[in-house]
Amino acid sequence: MENRQKAGRIAFQGALGAYSHQACRDARPDLEPVPCRSFEDVIEAVRQDAADLAMLPVENTTYGRVADIHRLLPESGLRILDEAFVRVHISLMALPGVQIEELTKVRAHLVLLPQAASFLARYGIRGEAAADSAGAAEELAVAQTRDVGVLASDMAAETHGLQILARHIEDNAHNTTRFLIMGKQADHSRRGAQMMTTFVFRVRNIPAALYKAMGGFATNGVNMTKLESYMVGGNFTATQFYADVEGHPDDPALGRALEELEYFTDYLEILGVYPADPKRIS
Numbered sequence: 001m002e003n004r005q006k007a008g009r010i011a012f013q014g015a016l017g018a019y020s021h022q023a024c025r026d027a028r029p030d031l032e033p034v035p036c037r038s039f040e041d042v043i044e045a046v047r048q049d050a051a052d053l054a055m056l057p058v059e060n061t062t063y064g065r066v067a068d069i070h071r072l073l074p075e076s077g078l079r080i081l082d083e084a085f086v087r088v089h090i091s092l093m094a095l096p097g098v099q100i101e102e103l104t105k106v107r108a109h110l111v112l113l114p115q116a117a118s119f120l121a122r123y124g125i126r127g128e129a130a131a132d133s134a135g136a137a138e139e140l141a142v143a144q145t146r147d148v149g150v151l152a153s154d155m156a157a158e159t160h161g162l163q164i165l166a167r168h169i170e171d172n173a174h175n176t177t178r179f180l181i182m183g184k185q186a187d188h189s190r191r192g193a194q195m196m197t198t199f200v201f202r203v204r205n206i207p208a209a210l211y212k213a214m215g216g217f218a219t220n221g222v223n224m225t226k227l228e229s230y231m232v233g234g235n236f237t238a239t240q241f242y243a244d245v246e247g248h249p250d251d252p253a254l255g256r257a258l259e260e261l262e263y264f265t266d267y268l269e270i271l272g273v274y275p276a277d278p279k280r281i282s
Contacts, residue, residue: 011042012035012056014134016159046182054078055084079182085176090115091152103148109136110129116171137150186273193281195246199270201269216256222254223245226242227241
């Protein structure tokens with residue numbers, strides 16, 4: 001990865017054709033995508049000015065929270081600028097000219113295989129876990145193995161010259177991933193029909209601290225759409241919370257709720273204030 005300033009670049013985890021790549025194309029089509037091996041590499045690309053923005057998945061409607069991401073966000077030094085909801089459509093692909101009856105196995109990221117279990121069972125195809133679905137598509141294009149297929153996005157087939165044998169084979173029609181677009185500089189100046197605020201906090205060591213800390217959001221009528229806890233520093237007694245709420249910190253109601261929250265916490269950091277994705281509102 002080049003370690004120099006490149007205007008108009010957005011980093012993502014995975015190979016070209018990954019769902020994160022699709023998110024970059026959908027949300028920031030004017031920016032050049034920069035594939036990275038890990039979430040840490042995505043963050044570092046922005047830190048080192050090899051990219052301007054980072055595209056990071058945080059949760060999926062089928063398999064829940066993306067592992068490790070809530071730990072990485074506060075440590076990243078980056079700030080949330082936007083959110084993007086991407087519909088995850090799974091397609092079966094193989095080498096050009098291969099028929100579905102020739103396939104003995106398909107490769108995909110571990111989380112994709114169960115999401116297409118019914119389709120695979122119908123054709124008697126076994127699944128094999130791969131580190132990355134788009135990476136598996138790239139590997140197939142190089143290996144030229146006729147009896148192996150891949151579950152990935154249409155974009156992966158397009159990128160790596162594979163033939164799509166079946167589209168939209170996921171069992172759940174609602175399968176959607178939420179991504180966060182992050183950069184070095186926060187932008188709290190924007191206003192929209194619905195704003196979101198994301199923050200992390202640790203409560204003080206007093207009885208019923210979390211209950212009391214959350215009370216300010218209830219009494220001020222602030223809708224909290226997400227609250228998750230996770231351990232920090234490898235300590236079972238050190239718990240940090242990640243929260244999404246509707247509104248802008250300058251809104252009187254949210255301002256009062258955050259002020260009350262500060263009284264019961266020993267750490268509070270706002271990670272971003274950004275417009276809600278239209279898919280959240282619709």
